[in-house]
Amino acid sequence: MLENSYIVWEGASLIDGSPIVLILTGFAYPSSNRRTGRQIQSWIIQQNFAPTYAAKYGFDRGVCGSCRLKLSETGSCYVNLLTANNVYRSYIAGNYPKFSDKELTVLQHYRYPVRIGSYGDATAIPFNVWEPIISASGKHTGYTHQHKNCDRTWKKYLMASVETETQARQAQSQGWRTFRIIAPDATLSDNEILCRNTEDDRIQCETCLLCDGASSKPNICDCIHGFKWKVSNFLKYLESTSN
Incomplete structure (x- = not known):
């Protein structure tokens, strides 16, 4: 029977060597995320700390790298860590089976698009772990804050x-x-367009797929979103970069 979630890989983060895990969810039950739609979600999580704890005390470098938006930096990351916490609790409880060729066959058959990094930076995981998943799906979206330091192969996909x-x-x-987070009143550059979901919330990532890495497609911008305090923190961060 097809499970909803699977452990794909456990090992040392390529960012700082800490123990992390890659978990895929959404095989049997679609994500409730209205922006992304029916995408396989991927979670890169510290093995030894719940995401909220890791974020609060700065133990998330192994999965978030040098991202300035994380809680221990500017406190403006839009990811809902309570969802990531639920994934972590199920992982610790031993509820997730190991990912296998059977699940790859499912991806090949249904061609579910993969969201590379629902939480955590994909580049913390060896590329050869991701490659068969991306190939089997054939469709994906993904982002990295580690673009200055990661494997250059990722340019094609993130x-x-x-x-x-x-x-x-x-x-x-x-x-x-590039995918640039902006203030609500920001002006776009000539080579940028606004996220299609922001323009029309009926358009979801699963069908848009503009955020799929290197191509002739335009660069994307999206307005900061999430809790009000996160939005406020982000605007303060942007102001500090202009001083």
């Missing part, structure tokens, strides 16, 4: 996640397409 126009230009000059 967007460089940035917050300022300067960061965007730097990443683009190195061959990355």
